[in-house]
Amino acid sequence: xxxxxxTEIAFTYLIxxxxxxxxAALGVTFGISMFIxxxxxxxxxxxxxxxxxxxxxxHIRLYxxxxxxxxxLLDNYLGRQTVNLIVNPxxxxxxxxxxxxxxxxxxxxxxxxxxxxxxxxSANVLxxxxxxxxxGNLQGVDILQQDKMFDISSTLVSGSVKALDNNPGSILIxxxxxxxxNLQMGDHINITTSQGIVKSxxxxxxxxxxxxxxxxxxxxxxxxxxxxxxxxxxxYITDIFINIRDHHQAPxxxxxxxxxxxxxxxxxQSNNETALxxxxxxxxxxxxxxxxILIVAGFGIYNILNMVIYEKIREIAILKATGFQGKDVxxxxxxxxxxxxxxxxxxxxxxxxxxxxLVSHVYIGAGNVTYLPVTFRIRHYVQxxxxxxxxxxxxxxxxxxxxxxxxxxxxxxx
Amino acid sequence: xxxxxxCDHINKYFTExxxxxxxxxxxxxxxxxxxxxxxxxxxxxKSTLLYILSTMDxxxxxxLYIHEEQLSGKGQPVLAPFRNAHxxxxxxxxxxxxDFSxxxxxxxxxxxxxxxxxxEVEARAYEKLRLLGxxxxxxxxxSKISGGQQQRVAIARALIxxxxxxxxxxxxxxxxxxxxxxxxxxxxxxxxEFNKTIITVTHDNDFAQRCDRIIEMVDGSIVST
Numbered sequence: 001x002x003x004x005x006x007t008e009i010a011f012t013y014l015i016x017x018x019x020x021x022x023x024a025a026l027g028v029t030f031g032i033s034m035f036i037x038x039x040x041x042x043x044x045x046x047x048x049x050x051x052x053x054x055x056x057x058x059h060i061r062l063y064x065x066x067x068x069x070x071x072x073l074l075d076n077y078l079g080r081q082t083v084n085l086i087v088n089p090x091x092x093x094x095x096x097x098x099x100x101x102x103x104x105x106x107x108x109x110x111x112x113x114x115x116x117x118x119x120x121x122s123a124n125v126l127x128x129x130x131x132x133x134x135x136g137n138l139q140g141v142d143i144l145q146q147d148k149m150f151d152i153s154s155t156l157v158s159g160s161v162k163a164l165d166n167n168p169g170s171i172l173i174x175x176x177x178x179x180x181x182n183l184q185m186g187d188h189i190n191i192t193t194s195q196g197i198v199k200s201x202x203x204x205x206x207x208x209x210x211x212x213x214x215x216x217x218x219x220x221x222x223x224x225x226x227x228x229x230x231x232x233x234x235x236y237i238t239d240i241f242i243n244i245r246d247h248h249q250a251p252x253x254x255x256x257x258x259x260x261x262x263x264x265x266x267x268x269q270s271n272n273e274t275a276l277x278x279x280x281x282x283x284x285x286x287x288x289x290x291x292x293i294l295i296v297a298g299f300g301i302y303n304i305l306n307m308v309i310y311e312k313i314r315e316i317a318i319l320k321a322t323g324f325q326g327k328d329v330x331x332x333x334x335x336x337x338x339x340x341x342x343x344x345x346x347x348x349x350x351x352x353x354x355x356x357x358l359v360s361h362v363y364i365g366a367g368n369v370t371y372l373p374v375t376f377r378i379r380h381y382v383q384x385x386x387x388x389x390x391x392x393x394x395x396x397x398x399x400x401x402x403x404x405x406x407x408x409x410x411x412x413x414x
Numbered sequence: 415x416x417x418x419x420x421c422d423h424i425n426k427y428f429t430e431x432x433x434x435x436x437x438x439x440x441x442x443x444x445x446x447x448x449x450x451x452x453x454x455x456x457x458x459x460k461s462t463l464l465y466i467l468s469t470m471d472x473x474x475x476x477x478l479y480i481h482e483e484q485l486s487g488k489g490q491p492v493l494a495p496f497r498n499a500h501x502x503x504x505x506x507x508x509x510x511x512x513d514f515s516x517x518x519x520x521x522x523x524x525x526x527x528x529x530x531x532x533x534e535v536e537a538r539a540y541e542k543l544r545l546l547g548x549x550x551x552x553x554x555x556x557s558k559i560s561g562g563q564q565q566r567v568a569i570a571r572a573l574i575x576x577x578x579x580x581x582x583x584x585x586x587x588x589x590x591x592x593x594x595x596x597x598x599x600x601x602x603x604x605x606x607e608f609n610k611t612i613i614t615v616t617h618d619n620d621f622a623q624r625c626d627r628i629i630e631m632v633d634g635s636i637v638s639t
Contacts, residue, residue: 005525016513323498
């Protein structure tokens with residue numbers, strides 16, 4: 001291997017002090033493995049909770065809000081000769097339907113960022129079976145679209161979405177509801193609305209999302225069934241659920257869709273603000289722990305190099321006497337720091353991966369969490385390595401600068 | 415005969431603990447191939463003068479020329495490579511790097527210079543070690559050989575870049591009489607056979623008497639050249 005004389009000197013110093021080198025490198029290793037582990041666990045947890053949120057919420061929900069009464073009708077009727085004002089305007093009650101849903105869906109389909117759409121009509125209903133009653137929320141959907149969005153198939157413990165699609169008189173219920181009402185596949189369930197309309201539907205499937213509020217109350221059926229229960233026409237749609245390519249962009253795209261369609265868009269983020277605040281706080285805690293560890297590791301390198309320079313001050317003076325410049329001396333000690341950093345970083349990546357692997361096999365079994373959610377991202381390992389090397393560089397630069405300023409005359413003459 | 419080194423009206427002051435004139439209007443020149451001793455009592459400023467001549471100390475007034483190149487007023491980025499190429503330095507203590515083998519110690523200044531490839535540097539280092547009779551110690555760590563051998567390795571290190579001028583600060587100050595004789599003969603040979611210029615600071619009178627020329631200093635001034 002061909003190497004410069006500075007590198008050769010740096011290496012010889014490191015090798016002649018194996019223990020010190022090792023201790024310094026271990027500091028970096030520890031820092032970086034914690035960095036990787038913390039990031040993997042936090043990302044895993046965040047992704048897990050995001051996934052849980054998105055299993056019940058669409059990225060964007062499009063619906064019609066009550067509007068404030070406006071002066072536009074007055075303008076039409078009275079003309080614009082006078083300024084028409086409404087004193088004390090009120091919210092205008094509306095039936096909150098999406099007007100002309102087919103046209104809206106067609107319009108939305110042209111947007112490349114949208115990956116899935118599902119129109120909804122929902123009703124608060126009373127489920128009854130054998131004299132027992134339960135409150136709940138019945139969603140009339142195109143089940144195939146809805147399945148594409150929330151992957152209902154994977155949560156089914158019996159039955160299938162196909163069965164529901166084929167039979168307009170059938171229903172998918174949650175496992176909690178099935179237990180409370182003692183319902184099996186193929187049983188009939190009575191649905192009653194607040195207006196007193198009753199309809200009987202046959203159970204075509206039972207799902208288990210592990211989110212209690214959903215398993216106990218939600219059910220899916222054909223949109224036409226809900227429209228009948230509500231005594232509405234076949235075009236009565238209350239919400240359009242939209243999934244987009246990158247769910248982090250939901251608020252921005254939501255605003256675009258509001259402009260485009262004139263309806264109100266609600267992003268999943270605004271629906272889950274507390275949970276997202278929790279994520280942010282988790283990130284801050286993890287990052288501050290990691291930064292502290294890296295700084296401590298940096299001080300370790302700084303200390304050891306300072307000690308080496310103190311021991312070697314005479315040798316540095318000799319090197320300068322034989323024609324080494326300040327920048328050569330800096331080069332020698334920076335190389336030592338970087339080498340320590342590199343060894344530490346590589347070991348840290350391996351060690352961080354091992355810890356992550358170990359922790360991902362820890363059984364938690366709390367709620368619907370089985371194992372600790374841990375991600376394995378190349379990004380975290382690359383970042384960890386770079387941070388470690390950068391820390392080593394800065395920790396090495398200060399002592400190296402000091403070494404470069406050694407005055408050989410002063411040292412040699414004593 | 416060409417002039418190897420020349421200094422004109424060199425003055426130097428120490429400011430600690432109070433302003434004090436260490437060197438007073440020092441002027442002289444040394445010819446190529448001369449073997450010169452600078453002598454004087456402790457505190458006469460002879461070592462201070464040598465460190466100025468070696469270009470390591472730049473804090474002085476006056477002019478310094480080596481091979482007709484003016485070096486006074488230049489900074490270390492210029493002086494360090496110059497020193498590397500043209501001046502070999504030998505100290506009272508060997509000051510070898512203890513973590514390296516003797517061979518590596520000799521090679522390091524040449525590797526820094528980068529004038530020759532690694533193989534050639536190694537061959538030349540062996541040649542210098544052979545010249546000084548310590549070839550068989552080449553691969554031992556510098557801390558594992560005797561004091562006399564260490565000083566010889568240090569001389570080999572000073573010679574590796576083929577400098578025209580070799581400077582010594584009490585090069586035999588730490589050696590017994592047998593090793594002192596070896597080192598003296600070596601210096602003699604370098605001037606006679608290789609036309610090197612040698613400037614040493616010493617207070618060993620025997621050593622000084624046998625040189626070509628003695629520059630004697632008293633209280634920062636030259637009293638005889």
